[in-house]
Structures are given as structure tokens and as C-alpha cells.
Amino acid sequence: MSTLQEMAEAVICGNAKKVKEIAEKVLSEGIAPQTIINDGLIAGMNVVGVKFKNNEVYVPEVLIAARAMHAGMDVVKPLLSASEVQDKGIVLIGTVKGDLHDIGKNLVRMMLEGAGYKVIDVGVDVSPEKFVQAVEEHKPQIVGLSALLTTTMVNMKSTIELLESHPVKVMIGGAPVTQKFADEIGADAYAPDAATAVELADKLLA
Amino acid sequence: MNSRERVLAAINHKEPDRVPLYFGGTSSFMTDEAYFQLKDYLGITGDVEAYREGHTGNYFDQRILEALDADVRFVHMKKAAATPVRRIDENTVLCDWGVPIRKIDGYGVRVDPPLAHATKSDIACHPWPDPYDPGRTAGLALAARTLREQTDKAVVARSPQSASFLEYGAWLRGMEQFLMDLLLDRGFAEALLDKILDLQIGFYDALLTEVGRYVDIVETAEDYGTQNGLLISPQLFRDIIKPRRKAINDFIRKKAPGAKILHHSCGAIEPIITDLVEVGVDILNPVQPLPNMNPSEIKKKYGDKVVLCGGVDMQNTGLQDPYLLEQEVVLRIEQLASGGGYLFAPSNHIQPDLPTRSVVALFALAKKHGVYGRNEA
Numbered sequence: 001m002s003t004l005q006e007m008a009e010a011v012i013c014g015n016a017k018k019v020k021e022i023a024e025k026v027l028s029e030g031i032a033p034q035t036i037i038n039d040g041l042i043a044g045m046n047v048v049g050v051k052f053k054n055n056e057v058y059v060p061e062v063l064i065a066a067r068a069m070h071a072g073m074d075v076v077k078p079l080l081s082a083s084e085v086q087d088k089g090i091v092l093i094g095t096v097k098g099d100l101h102d103i104g105k106n107l108v109r110m111m112l113e114g115a116g117y118k119v120i121d122v123g124v125d126v127s128p129e130k131f132v133q134a135v136e137e138h139k140p141q142i143v144g145l146s147a148l149l150t151t152t153m154v155n156m157k158s159t160i161e162l163l164e165s166h167p168v169k170v171m172i173g174g175a176p177v178t179q180k181f182a183d184e185i186g187a188d189a190y191a192p193d194a195a196t197a198v199e200l201a202d203k204l205l206a
Numbered sequence: 207m208n209s210r211e212r213v214l215a216a217i218n219h220k221e222p223d224r225v226p227l228y229f230g231g232t233s234s235f236m237t238d239e240a241y242f243q244l245k246d247y248l249g250i251t252g253d254v255e256a257y258r259e260g261h262t263g264n265y266f267d268q269r270i271l272e273a274l275d276a277d278v279r280f281v282h283m284k285k286a287a288a289t290p291v292r293r294i295d296e297n298t299v300l301c302d303w304g305v306p307i308r309k310i311d312g313y314g315v316r317v318d319p320p321l322a323h324a325t326k327s328d329i330a331c332h333p334w335p336d337p338y339d340p341g342r343t344a345g346l347a348l349a350a351r352t353l354r355e356q357t358d359k360a361v362v363a364r365s366p367q368s369a370s371f372l373e374y375g376a377w378l379r380g381m382e383q384f385l386m387d388l389l390l391d392r393g394f395a396e397a398l399l400d401k402i403l404d405l406q407i408g409f410y411d412a413l414l415t416e417v418g419r420y421v422d423i424v425e426t427a428e429d430y431g432t433q434n435g436l437l438i439s440p441q442l443f444r445d446i447i448k449p450r451r452k453a454i455n456d457f458i459r460k461k462a463p464g465a466k467i468l469h470h471s472c473g474a475i476e477p478i479i480t481d482l483v484e485v486g487v488d489i490l491n492p493v494q495p496l497p498n499m500n501p502s503e504i505k506k507k508y509g510d511k512v513v514l515c516g517g518v519d520m521q522n523t524g525l526q527d528p529y530l531l532e533q534e535v536v537l538r539i540e541q542l543a544s545g546g547g548y549l550f551a552p553s554n555h556i557q558p559d560l561p562t563r564s565v566v567a568l569f570a571l572a573k574k575h576g577v578y579g580r581n582e583a
Contacts (some may be wrong), residue, residue, distance in 0.1 A: 100315040149312065151313075152311065175433050176523070192433070
């Protein structure tokens with residue numbers, strides 16, 4: 001097994017200490033930071049995403065894998081010069097107005113980061129106006145909206161309406177959300193789970 | 207057949223005259239806004255005192271159950287007398303577990319977990335609730351006895367909390383931190399789970415000492431499921447939750463030997479239904495209809511081992527349409543009612559986005575379509 005494969009395995013197992021050690025070791029051997037990110041950290045999180053989607057691993061395993069990935073990123077990312085930073089794209093995500101639930105949104109954030117996206121997380125209870133303000137500030141290609149409740153998912157519609165004049169794709173998800181609802185309110189994509197959110201983000205930017 | 211006979215037949219896996227209507231429980235009641243809308247619509251005047259504060263649902267008026275002809279009545283614990291709920295700000299109260307609950311658009315959500323940075327030795331110092339505070343059970347024995355002796359309804363002890371190990375762990379510690387603790391710091395996690403277990407048993411002790419002999423069903427509750435599957439792996443459930451769930455159920459069995467144990471968990475929990483049955487769950491609620499939790503398949507696989515309670519999809523916004531509402535009622539009864547062993551209930555709280563006429567229609571339709579033996583007749 002190559003050292004970067006070993007790193008990916010350590011991400012999958014959520015072994016933050018080992019990921020950090022390998023990151024330091026491969027850097028000292030002269031492997032490029034972007035290669036470490038792509039072939040070690042992102043490669044590991046990709047496997048976690050698939051396993052999570054297939055109910056082979058669960059939320060705790062995803063959380064510790066994301067933590068391990070970040071332990072590696074913290075070592076490697078500062079060494080990337082600005083021109084080398086190759087984010088796949090920028091995704092701005094938040095839970096809509098009236099809703100304080102965040103575990104689903106956070107899992108999507110971790111999966112997107114694990115797939116190489118830069119994620120701007122604007123938090124919970126985010127009004128349509130705040131989404132627009134954040135979009136103008138961060139210029140994402142994709143906006144992700146989350147809601148847990150049938151009573152708050154209606155705020156996705158008002159957010160999409162307010163974002164209409166902005167050049168962004170909108171992806172939505174959350175417990176009561178369906179493809180039918182996404183179609184009705186004019187969302188560009190509906191993700192039933194966090195791993196699918198990554199696949200859809202890739203498609204939206206293709 | 208009266209209501210109690212109807213419920214007892216169903217929970218003993220026999221077909222009653224029609225499916226019993228179960229409404230008012232831990233997971234199948236109403237948010238405050240929906241509750242007041244419905245009371246108003248039904249013309250029920252005069253308020254009852256809130257039995258708790260800051261939660262999504264805080265009121266319970268049995269007259270709603272009378273108006274909807276539900277077959278069950280409830281007794282539930284009330285607020286502590288010695289430790290009144292403390293208001294932190296306009297929208298936030300500190301519950302008696304020491305966790306802030308913030309109300310937003312009518313929903314109480316736990317925030318600012320107090321044990322976020324705690325170590326194992328800090329657990330003992332946290333200001334824990336006193337299950338035996340006399341305010342919690344004042345008048346409950348008489349209320350339960352009156353329901354038992356002067357009504358023909360089945361009597362249910364509502365769970366003292368709507369939550370157990372995973373939720374309280376998450377609310378006290380922070381959800382992500384607690385779920386990581388389960389893998390990375392098992393010593394801390396188990397110490398916290400043991401504390402939650404002690405308190406839960408204390409609450410059931412206080413409650414069932416008063417009402418245990420009068421009740422037909424005792425409710426318990428915890429959420430293990432997401433839309434797609436379990437929150438934690440089946441193995442982790444078996445390691446950390448199942449033995450503690452058994453301890454609670456064994457205790458309830460001692461305190462209320464005549465009662466069936468109902469257990470609530472939202473979400474797609476099919477992989478652990480057998481485990482729940484093994485540790486003494488008699489009635490499973492709410493059978494939330496989901497791609498990995500198909501009510502027909504659950505009935506086929508587990509219907510002879512556990513009574514199913516719930517099924518009506520409360521995430522389906524189509525229920526606002528009278529035609530789709532009737533379709534939903536017919537579908538769930540078709541999927542779940544055959545041979546008995548089914549209690550009709552919404553699969554989560556009624557929310558204010560469901561029109562009050564639909565709430566009333568929901569139960570009227572269940573009575574209409576839930577009659578047994580129609581085909582043979």
C-alpha cells in the first residue's frame with residue numbers, strides 16, 4: 001500500500017493522529033500538497049461518502065473521518081500557494097429561516113469539503129436576505145438550502161425567489177424535502193442524502 | 207366493544223371491531239400553535255395549565271381526545287415544584303436537565319450544550335433534575351384511577367421525557383461531540399449514558415409508583431433513525447443502548463406488570479426492530495413511512511412480534527388536500543391493520559400547517575375505513 005493509500009485508510013477509520021503524522025511525513029518526502037489532498041484526504045472521504053450512503057457507516061464514523069481529514073488539511077493547506085489552491089468550486093450552505101437544525105447541513109458540508117469544495121457555512125435560521133448578502137460577498141457557484149420541518153421548508157421557496165437574479169445554482173435537502181417539492185419551487189437539484197449532494201454539485205458544475 | 211376493549215384486543219394481536227385511534231402520546235400530539243388552533247375550531251373553551259415550558263408542545267387537554275373520539279387517555283408527569291423552569295431570555299428557557307431550549311417559530315430546539323467541554327468527573331457536578339420532586343406527580347394517582355374506573359378508555363402513561371440516551375447525550379454534550387465520544391471517548395460517553403439511565407429509572411419509579419397499577423400502556427421514547435437509516439450502527443446500538451433500554455423496560459415491567467411497553471423512535475430503524483423486541487418492547491411507534499421503512503414490509507416481517515402504532519405520514523404536505531388525506535388513511539390501514547396489532551396514529555406531532563379540518567377528518571376517516579370484518583360480511 002502506498003503511503004497516500006495508507007493516509008486514505010486512516011481518514012476512513014477516523015484516525016486523526018495517524019493522518020497528521022502521514023501528512024507531515026509525505027510533505028517532508030517532497031510530495032506536492034495538492035497530491036496529498038487529492039490522493040490521500042479526498043480519496044479517503046470519497047470512500048466514507050459511499051459507505052455512508054449505503055448504510056455501511058453511520059453519522060459517528062463520518063464525523064470522526066471528517067475530523068481526521070481536517071487534521072491532515074491543517075498540515076497541508078497552509079503550504080499551498082494561492083495559485084495552487086484548486087477548490088472544485090464554492091458552495092454556500094445554510095439552514096433556512098425559522099429552523100435551527102444543523103446536523104444534516106453539517107454532514108453535507110463535511111462531504112463537500114471532503115470532495116474538494118470550498119464550503120461557506122452561513123449557519124442556521126438564515127433569512128432569504130442573509131443568503132443573498134452572503135452570495136454577493138462570497139460569490140459561490142452553488143447555494144445549498146437545508147430544512148428539517150414542513151413548516152420551514154416553505155422558506156426555501158422565498159430564498160430561491162430572492163436569489164433569482166444571481167448566477168447561482170440552488171440545491172436543497174432535508175427530511176421532508178422531495179424531488180417534487182424541488183421542482184415546484186424551482187430548485188436546480190434535490191439531494192436525499194449527503195453523499196448525493198456531492199454527486200449533484202459535481203453535475204451542476206459540469 | 208368499548209374503547210379499552212378495542213385497544214386491549216389490538217395490543218394483544220387480535221382484531222377489534224375497528225382500528226383503535228391513538229392520539230396524544232409522546233410523539234403523536236400537537237405543537238402548541240396547532241393545539242390552540244384545533245381547540246378553537248372544536249369550540250373547546252377554558253385553558254389547562256401547561257405541563258412543561260419551552261418545548262414544541264406544552265399543553266394537553268383531554269377534551270380534544272373526547273372530541274376526536276380517541277380510544278386512549280393519558281396521564282403524564284408535570285413540572286417540578288421545587289425547581290421552576292428558568293427563563294434565560296424572551297425565547298429561551300433552561301429546562302430542568304440544565305439544557306437551554308430556544309423557541310423559534312413555535313419549535314423548541316436545544317442550544318448551548320452545558321457539558322460541551324466537560325470531563326468525566328464534571329458529570330457528577332451538573333445540576334441534574336430530581337425525578338422525585340412531588341410537583342411532578344401531584345394528583346396523578348387520582349387522575350389515573352379516575353380514568354381507569356370512570357371511563358371505558360385505555361389508560362396510557364406518557365413517557366416522562368420524550369427522549370432518552372442519544373438525545374440527552376446530544377443535548378448535554380452537543381450532537382456531533384457526543385456522537386464522536388461514542389467512538390473516541392467511550393468512558394466519558396458511558397458515564398453520561400449511565401447518569402441518563404439512573405435518571406430515567408428514577409422518573410419511571412416516581413411516575414409508576416403513582417399510576418402503574420392503573421395503566422394499560424407505558425410509553426418510552428428515543429430517536430435512533432434518520433430519513434435513510436440509523437444514526438449509529440446496529441452494533442453500536444447493541445453495545446451501548448440495548449442493555450440500558452432493557453434495564454428501563456425490566457424496571458417498568460416490575461412497576462406496571464399489567465401494562466404493555468410502547469417504544470417510540472422516529473426514522474428508518476428496521477435493522478434494530480428485533481433488538482427492541484428482545485428487550486421487551488411490545489408496541490412500536492411511529493412506523494414512519496420511508497423508503498427503508500416500508501410499513502407493509504414492517505408489518506409482514508414484524509407484525510406478529512410487535513404491535514405497530516402510527517404510520518400516517520406527517521412529512522407529506524399533501525395531507526392538506528382532503529382527497530390525498532383520505533388516500534393516506536386508507537393506505538396505512540391497508541398496510542398495517544390486518545389481523546389486529548395496529549393502533550392508528552399520526553407518525554409525528556400535528557403541526558400548524560395541517561388545517562384543523564384535516565386533523566378532525568384524519569380521525570373520522572380512520573373510524574370510517576378502519577372497520578374490521580367488512581370483507582367477510
